[in-house]
Structures are given as structure tokens and as C-alpha cells.
Amino acid sequence: AEDGYELWLRYRPVQSAVDLPQRVVLYDESPTGRAAASELQRGLSAMTGRTVSIDSPVKRGIAMNEDPAEARKKQIVLSRNAQPDPTLGAEGYHIETGAVENHVLVTRISANRDIGLLYGAFAYLRQVQTGQPVRDTTDAPRLKLRLLNHWDNLDGTVERGYAGSSLWDWWRLPDLKSPRYVDYARANASIGINGTVLNNVNARAESLTSPYIVKAAALADTFRPYGIRVYLSVRFSAPIELGGLKTADPLDPAVRAWWKAKADEIYAQIPDFGGFLVKANSEGQPGPQDYHRTHADGANMLAAALGDRGTVMWRAFVYKGEVAEDRHKQAYNEFTPLDGTFAPNVLVQVKNGAIDFQPREPFHPLFGAMPKTPLMMEFQITKEYLGFATHLAYLGQYYEETLSADTFERGQKGRTVAQVISGMAGVANIGTDRNWSGSNFDQANWYAFGRLAWNPHASARDIATEWARMTFTTDARFVRPVVDMMMRSRETVADYMTPLGLHHLMATGHHYGPGPWVDNLSRPDWNPVYYHKADKDGIGFDRTAKGSGALSQYDPLAQAAWANPQSMDERYLLWFHHLSWDYKTRSGRPLWDELVLTYDRGARDAAALQDIWAKMQPYIDAERFEAVSANLRIQAREAKGWRDASIAYFQSKSGRALPAGVAPPD
Ligand code: GCU
16 A cells, blocks of 8 residues: 555666666675665565575675576675775765676675665665666765654653654563664665654653663664664753752762763663763753753763763753743853863754744854854754644755855855754654654655755755655656645745744644734743734834844844845844834835735645645555645645634734735635
8 A cells, every 4th residue: 555654765666677786796794784785675676576686795606607697687786895985984885887797787886884885775776766877976974963853752652743653662662673663764774864862852861761771772773784873862850860869960970970870871782872862951851050050061971971982962942931031042142152162072952943943944043153062953854833744844945945044154154054063953753653754745854854964965856856756756747846846835834824034923832723812821932922023013023233132143244134124035024123014025015915915825825735736646646645635635724724813813913904805814
């Protein structure tokens, strides 16, 4: 059944079948080499409909002598370089076709390490799947850390997860190693993901108890051949909760000793354990500030416990309700004074924007402002604020927008976000749903995240094209319109949820539907009204010097792009400026009209997705066609709901008539 389980690794028959190899020759027997050979065998047999063998060179020699027909079969060879090739690094690979041995054409995948062979095997298969001639290719990842962050709780629920329950069956681990874990690892390896944080950043101390370490070790054993290291989110107060200590003060010797012993215990079970992810002093989580210590004190203490065995990813998602300061400014204020004081194995993990994964955010001002600290980008793959798994929003286009933004770090042009980061983390959208991600198109977001973590300069459109060809069909009559639709889809969601730079307008708690009117929460900075500030005169959050001053946290050259409402990209307008309803926008229309028309366009574009998709029916299977159609129907209805509720609410503030031709809200 076409239930989406196979993701983009579908390996359907291809036209080039006759030209493809029939034997895989594996020079280096290792679990990773085996995984690479098996994937080639699996992919090539399915795509050619022929039997594909895996031979070791010795066995091959014997076979050749015995059967000359065997020897004439096209081969694909996996072999590690005898002399390391410095251009490939630890994870890169080289694919080359042409060396003729005994009159047969040989494709050779070479790498310095086994993991490069696996990445090369997937790259080769991708070329075949997407219907391209196999090209000689050399590639290596630009970023060292390419991680999924699972917000999975130990009870099997997933925070902000819309694709079923947690994949990790903690109850049956370590005994049951579900075959699904291998498929998870294959999918991740196919896009270059090399680490996974198993548990929620809102961590429970229990995840560090011995039974859970043994369970995590079983997952690590399964993932290891695929180049995926396991990491854990940790609760800063664990020495109190688990160790019975009176304090979790990072400078207290007993606390330091507790963490060191805990790290040693983990490494005894998981020799290649990746390290810790920490949410501290954020949204009620404990942290070093509880003891009047800094984030650096906390991070460095954990870094010392890991030593050169692992990495600490310390999150910069911090803001306090008690302080009057614009939430946008708080992380920058807390972290920039600490630049240069973090241990070498600490990365500061920064969300793409300063608020919280909104449909559109300018890049976080910490990018470009911490030149002495390695930074990890945190994107959400799960669509907490973009319609969960029902609305279609291709996030590759969003990631690309952020990664290609220029930070002008220290006044230098061309220091894009992609240039200033050392790793990328994606909050996973994966669960026990048969299709993994809750919808067919949400698989593309997982895919695009991995491909961009491998190469943050890659094009979101190329990635969407590749994904559509692998996941559905290579037929251009499908691929072209669907890729166009994907590329516009996030913009459409931003239009009907948070147009013109508005943000944080979602209903409280679930963040699914509209709630711009909410203003009764205990913390002012959780209320949508705090963000849009609409009244009878105007709307928007003034972050210029007249307002909160958040704009000044960017390099002056970056500020210039957003300082002047007249010349700026209006998709960020109300993020930085509070303007009167009469303010004249680029179109010549007053702001009020422009806002209403953008909401209206968003709802209409969402409805139009159904017409585009309806024409795709001839090219794909009925099961996935229907599943997508149903989601698009829901989205169209809810986009209209967003439009109507938002226009009605803002009209109650502006007191203005709707622009001509716009239907009143239902
Ligand atoms: C958001 C999200 C929370 C999450 C938090 C975080 O606020 O709604 O569920 O815990 O981000 O990233 O820590």
C-alpha cells in the first residue's frame, strides 16, 4: 500500500534499469560498509527488477574464474581510500564511473571512512531515483553537527508532535529493537543526519537513570552503523532529583562530581555518546541562574563532565515574564556578554528567530553577534505554528530564507547565517504514524532539513524537486506544478495567519487556530495582544529606537534593511514598526487595506491549492492523492477561518470599512 512508510526511499522501477549495476562489491566489511552495500542491493534490485548480489573481492575473484558471464556484470564498488583524501574529510565521498576492469564498467564509491561510503551509496541511489545520469560527484557536509531533536517524553507522548506517539518504545527497550529503528536510521542517513537527541528539552531527570541509559544504549547500537550518534536532553537539577544533593550549583564540587560520574556511566554503555542538550532557566526549567551563576558556568560544568568525548548544546531560548524587556531582546542580552567564555565543546543553540518559530521571523540577532562561540541553528521541522500536519507548508523555503540572510557579522558583508553556524538541529516531526510525519508533504520538511544541514547553501527549490521526484514521480507534469506549489506554500500560511510581519497570534496552548484577541494570560509576553499592539490608531510592534530598541541588536548594516518602513521588505513590516492604519504601503494602499487584502489573498491561495492538486491525480497513486486532498480541504476551510476571525478582530480595533470588493468575514 502507498501509505508513505517508505518516505523518499521508494526505489520504484526506473527506465535506466538495463544500464545499472547487478553486483555490489564491498571491499570493507564493517557494519557501516554492510549497511551501504545492503542499501545499494535493496535499491538496485527494486529499481531494476533483477537480482543484485553483494560480493567481497575475494569471493568475486573465485566467481569470475568460474563463470565469465558473472564477470561481465556491471559493478558498483565500495572501497575506502588507502590514502586519506583531505577534500573528503571524515564523512565525504567520491563517486566515479569509468574505470574498466575486465571489460566491464565500474562505478566506484570511495571515502576516507565507512560512513562516507554509506552517504555515497545514498547519493548514488538518489541520482538513479531522480532519473539523472550518474555523474562523477565529490561531496562532503559543510556542517559537522546535523541533528534531530526529538521532543519526546518518556511516557510516549511528543510535545508539539502531530504524527502519532514517540517512536521510542521505552517500555520494551532494550529487549525489543523494533525494525522501525533501522528504517529511521536509513532515512536519516540518506539525508546526512548524524545525531539524534532522543528526549524532550523539557527533560525529566529519569532519562538519566541507569535503566534509561541502557535503553538509550540499545537505540545507539541500532543507529551506530548509520553514522547516527545518540544525545540526551538533561534536566539541570538532576543531581538533586537523582543524586540526593542539596544543590545543582554548577560550581559546587559535589555537583560537578555527580555529572562527571553520570557521564562516565553513560560512556560505559554508549562509547560514542554525542552529548547533552540543555534547556535551562527557560519557561520554568531549572538552571544555573537559580544559583546566581551564568549560562556559561552551567554549560562549562557539563562540558567538563563530558570532556573531549562529547558536546554540550546549550539553548539560548530564554526569556522571563517578570521583566518588562521586549522578549525579542532577552536572549541576546543574556548571551552576548558571555561570548568567548564557553568551553570549546559547547555550542549555543539558537532558534531561527527571536520569538518562537513563527510563520515568518527575521533571523535571530545572536547570529553574527557571538563570533567567538560556535552556534547551532535550531529550526522546527514539526509545524507547531504553521498548521500542524494538516496545512501544507514547505519549510525548505523558510530554512533557505533564514540561512541566506546576511548577518553582517562585525560589519562584514556576506556573513550569512549559513556562514556563521557550526551545526543545525531540527525539532523532529516524526512519530508512529505510518507515514512518519503526519502527512505526505511533511516528509519533505524532514528531507529538506537534512539536505540543508548537509549543505546550508543548497537551493530549497532543487531540494523540493529532488524530493518530489523520489517521493512521487519523475513526470514533469507533476513535478513542476507541485514544486511551485510547495515553494509558495509557506508564504500562503504566513499570509492567512501572520501577514506583514505580525507574529504570535495563535490561540494559547495548542497554537493551532487564531487567537489575536487573547490578553488574559498570567504572563503578558504570552498574550497575542502584546505582539500586535493594535488599537484604533494603528498596529505593530515598534522595535526601533523609539520603541523596544530590539533592532539595534543587529549589525548596523543588517539594521538598515529593516529600519525604514518605506524601503523595507514589507513581509517584516509590523515586526519592527508600529504604524497608523493610514500608513501608505508600497502598493499605495493604506495599511488597513493592505492587511485585509493579505489575509484575503492567503485564504484564496490556500483554496487554490486544491485546484492545483486536483490536476495531479493522473500521476500518482489514489491513496496518497486522497490523503493530500483531504488535508487541502481542511486547510482551505481553516485558512478561511483564520482570515475571517482575524479581519473581524482587527476591524473591531481599527473601526474601518473593508476595502472594496473584499467579502465580509462570515
Ligand atoms: C515553544 C513550545 C514549547 C517548547 C518551547 C521550547 O515555546 O511551545 O512546547 O517547550 O518552545 O523550545 O523550549
